[in-house]
Amino acid sequence: MPHTEQIWRNVDAVRREAPLVHSITNFVVMNVTANALLAAGASPIMAHAREEMAELINIVSALVLNIGTLSAPWIDSMFLAGAAARERGLPVVLDPVGAGASTLRTTTAAQLMERVRPAIVRGNGSEIMALAGAAGATRGVDSTRDAHAAADSARALSLRHRCVTVVSGPVDLITDGDEVVLVTGGHALMPRVTGMGCTSTVLVAAHAAVAASPLEGAVSGMAAMSAAGSMAAERAAGPGSFAMHFIDALYALSEADIRARVRVGRP
Amino acid sequence: MPHTEQIWRNVDAVRREAPLVHSITNFVVMNVTANALLAAGASPIMAHAREEMAELINIVSALVLNIGTLSAPWIDSMFLAGAAARERGLPVVLDPVGAGASTLRTTTAAQLMERVRPAIVRGNGSEIMALAGAAGATRGVDSTRDAHAAADSARALSLRHRCVTVVSGPVDLITDGDEVVLVTGGHALMPRVTGMGCTSTVLVAAHAAVAASPLEGAVSGMAAMSAAGSMAAERAAGPGSFAMHFIDALYALSEADIRARVRVGRP
Amino acid sequence: MPHTEQIWRNVDAVRREAPLVHSITNFVVMNVTANALLAAGASPIMAHAREEMAELINIVSALVLNIGTLSAPWIDSMFLAGAAARERGLPVVLDPVGAGASTLRTTTAAQLMERVRPAIVRGNGSEIMALAGAAGATRGVDSTRDAHAAADSARALSLRHRCVTVVSGPVDLITDGDEVVLVTGGHALMPRVTGMGCTSTVLVAAHAAVAASPLEGAVSGMAAMSAAGSMAAERAAGPGSFAMHFIDALYALSEADIRARVRVGRP
Numbered sequence: 001m002p003h004t005e006q007i008w009r010n011v012d013a014v015r016r017e018a019p020l021v022h023s024i025t026n027f028v029v030m031n032v033t034a035n036a037l038l039a040a041g042a043s044p045i046m047a048h049a050r051e052e053m054a055e056l057i058n059i060v061s062a063l064v065l066n067i068g069t070l071s072a073p074w075i076d077s078m079f080l081a082g083a084a085a086r087e088r089g090l091p092v093v094l095d096p097v098g099a100g101a102s103t104l105r106t107t108t109a110a111q112l113m114e115r116v117r118p119a120i121v122r123g124n125g126s127e128i129m130a131l132a133g134a135a136g137a138t139r140g141v142d143s144t145r146d147a148h149a150a151a152d153s154a155r156a157l158s159l160r161h162r163c164v165t166v167v168s169g170p171v172d173l174i175t176d177g178d179e180v181v182l183v184t185g186g187h188a189l190m191p192r193v194t195g196m197g198c199t200s201t202v203l204v205a206a207h208a209a210v211a212a213s214p215l216e217g218a219v220s221g222m223a224a225m226s227a228a229g230s231m232a233a234e235r236a237a238g239p240g241s242f243a244m245h246f247i248d249a250l251y252a253l254s255e256a257d258i259r260a261r262v263r264v265g266r267p
Numbered sequence: 268m269p270h271t272e273q274i275w276r277n278v279d280a281v282r283r284e285a286p287l288v289h290s291i292t293n294f295v296v297m298n299v300t301a302n303a304l305l306a307a308g309a310s311p312i313m314a315h316a317r318e319e320m321a322e323l324i325n326i327v328s329a330l331v332l333n334i335g336t337l338s339a340p341w342i343d344s345m346f347l348a349g350a351a352a353r354e355r356g357l358p359v360v361l362d363p364v365g366a367g368a369s370t371l372r373t374t375t376a377a378q379l380m381e382r383v384r385p386a387i388v389r390g391n392g393s394e395i396m397a398l399a400g401a402a403g404a405t406r407g408v409d410s411t412r413d414a415h416a417a418a419d420s421a422r423a424l425s426l427r428h429r430c431v432t433v434v435s436g437p438v439d440l441i442t443d444g445d446e447v448v449l450v451t452g453g454h455a456l457m458p459r460v461t462g463m464g465c466t467s468t469v470l471v472a473a474h475a476a477v478a479a480s481p482l483e484g485a486v487s488g489m490a491a492m493s494a495a496g497s498m499a500a501e502r503a504a505g506p507g508s509f510a511m512h513f514i515d516a517l518y519a520l521s522e523a524d525i526r527a528r529v530r531v532g533r534p
Numbered sequence: 535m536p537h538t539e540q541i542w543r544n545v546d547a548v549r550r551e552a553p554l555v556h557s558i559t560n561f562v563v564m565n566v567t568a569n570a571l572l573a574a575g576a577s578p579i580m581a582h583a584r585e586e587m588a589e590l591i592n593i594v595s596a597l598v599l600n601i602g603t604l605s606a607p608w609i610d611s612m613f614l615a616g617a618a619a620r621e622r623g624l625p626v627v628l629d630p631v632g633a634g635a636s637t638l639r640t641t642t643a644a645q646l647m648e649r650v651r652p653a654i655v656r657g658n659g660s661e662i663m664a665l666a667g668a669a670g671a672t673r674g675v676d677s678t679r680d681a682h683a684a685a686d687s688a689r690a691l692s693l694r695h696r697c698v699t700v701v702s703g704p705v706d707l708i709t710d711g712d713e714v715v716l717v718t719g720g721h722a723l724m725p726r727v728t729g730m731g732c733t734s735t736v737l738v739a740a741h742a743a744v745a746a747s748p749l750e751g752a753v754s755g756m757a758a759m760s761a762a763g764s765m766a767a768e769r770a771a772g773p774g775s776f777a778m779h780f781i782d783a784l785y786a787l788s789e790a791d792i793r794a795r796v797r798v799g800r801p
Contacts (some may be wrong), residue, residue, distance in 0.1 A: 001485065028297045028313055030562045034728035039773050044728065045632070047560055052636035057636060069314045071340070073605070098312070101326065102319035118634045194301035194311065239306050240514025247774025251726065295564040295580055320629035338583045338607070365579070368593065459785065461568035461578065506573050507781025 003264065008255040010207045010220035014042030019061035019209035021202060024048050024078050026068025026097060029195035032243070033064075033202045040224065040251040041260045042206040048077045057084040062210040064202055066119070067108055068097035069195045075108055080086050082116030089218065091208035092118040095201040099123065100130025119214040121157065122166035122201045125150035132157045151180070151267075164214045168200055173221045173267075176215045183219060185226025185262040188231035196246075200225045203250075228253055230261040270531065275522040277474045277487035282308030285330035286476035288469060291315050291345050293364060296462035299510070300331075303466045306517040307491065309473040315344045324351040328476035331469055332383070334375055335364035342375055349383030352378045356485065358475035359385040363469040364458060366390065367397025371503025380428050386481040387422065389433040389468045392417035399424040418447070418534070431481045433465055439489045440534075443482045452493025452529040454500035456509045463513075466518055470517075490529045497528040537798065542789040544741045544754035549575030553595035553743035555736060558582050558612050560602025560631060562730035566777070567598075567736045572760065573784040576740040581788025582611045593616040595743040598736055599652070601642055602631035609642055616650030625742035625751065626652040629735040633657065647695050651750040655691065656700040656735045659684035685714070685801070697732045698748045702734055706756045707801075710749045717753060719760025719796040721767035723776045730780075734759040737784075757796045762787055764795040 020043045023033060034044040047056055048070055050073070057063065063085040065078045082259035085092050094116070096109035112118065124132065132153035151173055154165040158177030167173045172183040190196045204221035210215030236242035249257075287310045288430070290300060301311040314323055324330065330352040333347045352359050361383070363376035376398055379385065390398065399420035418440055421432040425444030434440045439450040457463045471488035478484030498516035503509035516524075540617035543742070554577045557567060568578040581590055591597065597619040599612045619626050628650070630643035643665055646652065657665065666687035685707055688699040692711030701707040706717040724730045737759050742751030765783035783791075 027294050027561050028301050031298055031565055031728060034562050035773065035777070038726045038728055044562075045279070045635070046560075046603055048603060049638055052604070052638040053634040055638075069313055069315065070319075098314075101312070102322040103321040104313075104316055104322075104529075162688075181319075185673075192305045194298060194305055232278075236515075238515030238518035239302065240511040240518070244774040244778055246512055247777075248770075248772030251772035251774070293580075294579075295568050298565055310639050336580055336582065365581075366577070369581075369589040371583055371586040371589075459572045461565060461572055490684075503782075505782030505785040506569065507778040507785070509779075510569070511778055 004259050006216060007220040007223045007258050010211050010217065011224050011253060011258070013210035014206050016020060017210055018043050019206055020045060020059060021062045021064060021205050021209065022047065022056055022060040022081070023064040023066065023202060024074060025064060025066035025198065028068060029198040032195040033199050035247055036250060037202050037206060039247045040203060040206055041059045048074050050077050050080055053077055054078045054084050054154055057081055057088060057090070061090065062093045062205040063090055064095065064205045065092065065112055065116070066095040066097055066198055066201065067105055068198065070108060078112060078114060082112060086116060091120065091205065091214060092116055093201055093205040093208065094118040094121045095198055096121065096123045096127045096131050097198070099127040106130055117161065118163055120164045120166065120204055120208060120218050122168060122204055124197060125167055125169060128157060128165060128167045129153045133267065164218045165216050166222060167206065168197055168222065172226070174215065174218045174222060180214065180267050181219050182265050183222045183226055183262060183267055185223070186229035187250060189233055189239055190229050192239040193243045219264060223258060223264060224250070224253060227258045227261045231257060269524065271526050274487040274490045274525050277478050277484065278491050278520060278525070280477035281473050281484065284526050285310050286473050286478055287312060287326060288329045288331060288472050288476065289314065289323055289327040289348070290331040290469060291348055292331060292333035292465065295335060296465040299462040300466050300469045302514055303517060304469050304473060306514045307470060307473055317344050317347055320344055320348045321351050324348055324355060324357070328357065329472040330357055330359045331362065331472045332359065332379055332385070333362040333364055333465055333468065334372055337371060337375060345379060346382060349379060349475045349482060353383060358387065358472065358481060359383055360468055360472040360475060361385040361388045362465055363388065363390045363398050363440060364465070366394040373397055375464050384405070384428065385430055387431045387433065387471055387475060389435065389471055390436055391464060392436060395424060395432060395434050396420045422520060431485045433471065433485050433489060435464055435489065440483065441485045441489060441495070446482065447534050448486050449532050449534055450489045450493055450529060453496035454507055456500055456503060457496050459506040460510045485505065490525060490531060491517070491520060494525045494528045498524060538789065538793050540750060541754040541757045541792050543794070544745050544760050545787060547744035548740050551744055552577050553740055554579060554593060555596045555598060555739050555743065556590055556594040556615070556625060557598040557600065557736060558608060558615055559598060559600035559732065563732040566729040567733050569781055570733045570784060571736050571740060573781045574740055582608050584611050584614055587611055587614045588618050590722060591615055591622060591624070595624065596739040597624055597626045598629065598739045599626065599646060599650070600629040600631060600732055600735065601639055602732065604638060604642060612646060613625065613649060614617060616646060620650060625654065625739065625748060626650055626657045627735055627739040627742060628652040629732055630655065630657045630661045630665050631732070633661040635751065636661060640664055652697055652739055653693065654698045654700065654742060654752050655704060656738055658731060659701055662691060662699060662701050663687045698752045700738065700752050702731055702756065706760070708749065708752045708756060713749065714801050715753050716799050716801055717756045717760055717796060719757070720763035723767055723770060723773055724763050726773040727777045753798060757792060757798060758784070758787060761792045761795045765791060
């Protein structure tokens, strides 16, 4: 189970190695996730044209597939990029935004799990339960389940697809189907800022690009997110200033901040 | 005519009921309008794929159609979502961004008025005049007319389409064709921040989802916008910090703020 | 060679004339570049539908073509808008985001140079070298070359296409193939904020709309960018607050700020 030293090693490695992270993602969060990657020391690229997928996958270190504003041509590119990334052995991270809210989202996410086989999937409780086929309604793109209630679904999903599953919430749960890790930190303002979940997904991808294993990358990415969230909340007067301070905190994040603000443990 | 108590009741109801607002909107404002909805206590969803329109309309409480970056497939989805929302009796709010600047925009907005019959349309003076068929040029997406000059167009549009029309400007004018309400507040920095008009549209939609009538929802949404704008301006050093403080202000908005900062009256 | 007085004259002219700048640009930077234009006193419009290109070009003062998130229909609209702008004699500014990273980007940028003949092209060192056909790899969308290393490519590109070439970096290089101007200013945080390069492109377009020549507009646009960047850095605690202060600085920029913070000179 990763400890502060390992989390810090990955935060530092992202800054030193500046992994190029390719996102095929939703329109709402493109700007904020690109800024989060840059603040963390990584380098973002976003593209969705079929014609350039193979070439771009050749130069990147991780791939994010985010289904928040799907349409047919973007789905095609996700499968194309996913296949190319898998062939190259790159970590692929799936963000199943709104899975459970529509057949298109649930089906696309399930097919990406089957055919792309992402190393990591990160969603809220409702999304992970929808993806695992559990009963439970997704209410739009915000979760109606807390992370603990989705623990069984997460383990089942990880075992079925041999992937790491991250259920984010007040306490984040990360599992490879066997080991279960809880990350505690962050702040209640985070769900009041759009794209915070999607931001944790891109941070997990950047960490996975430098980490020893997908599990370690998922844990350290979520821990960095939680530490920066906790730092930002201290200076914020509301969700607007929180969003700004969060980016500054990601940029400034030190080993001491991680030690002071995040707890990583077992259930 | 709504008074402070009614405005506050709607602000509070949005926070308690957290209406899910579906936007088919332009790329420029997706992030900022999602953040405004979250700060106000509502919940945003954005999607444009035909395949998921009907299902999503089934779980939302209001629909925003914003024509700021149109293309053929998005127009199709607007009509599809609009028809489904109308069938369910949901409030639909149209934002005719740039109507008058191109035939595509003017025609699409006019057809949405005819076929979707939105409960509320919110634009600047030029856009409302273009939609009403009045003479007057739209200059890009920013208004060249003030709210008062467009009052006749607004009343005509409301009578013709049995909708509430909002003309935003230094003084906002809201009419159902019969009653006319003026909302005074806000700040001169607001037109220097992109998407402030589109933000007022989504706030009006969130308020319409909880209000007793479209007129009341339009007035209270615009009043909340004006109060938050006035609060933000006091702390802002320019349009960048204004945008941040505006989101914080929406989040913190109290009944006393509304009372102190907004005047609602008749012409 | 433009001096402080000329730079200031253009900053002031943008505020007085409020040129309408049409961008066909990438999804990531739409919001931030629209806000930069508004803060500088210009007026943004963004649209990509073929159907409205000709009409919109008729009402704008400059056109930006940015290839950051290309797809086939957007490429069509870029050629359509570019041809219409050229016919009207409007300044067209090309931002070849990621040229060199994929064949689609390099080829599209090269064809836009050939067929649209932009007045100005603005990129980082890697992008300009890729466009000039020089050896050197683009690493995603961030530059791996500094401005000086790309000077030869910039001159060659300008001579071949009779355009002004801007290579942005710690020191910006601007050339029409004959004269070479260097702009020094800005801050090391700028590459840690997404869309800062794209922002300089839209500022150059706004300046080109009011300047005596494309060279003068390119220099004064880059100088305004550098001055605002230097001002923002003094107040910023990281890239999040930098982005906010940058917009405020663009809005507040005075002749004294330009004089104190930017050096314009020859190599």
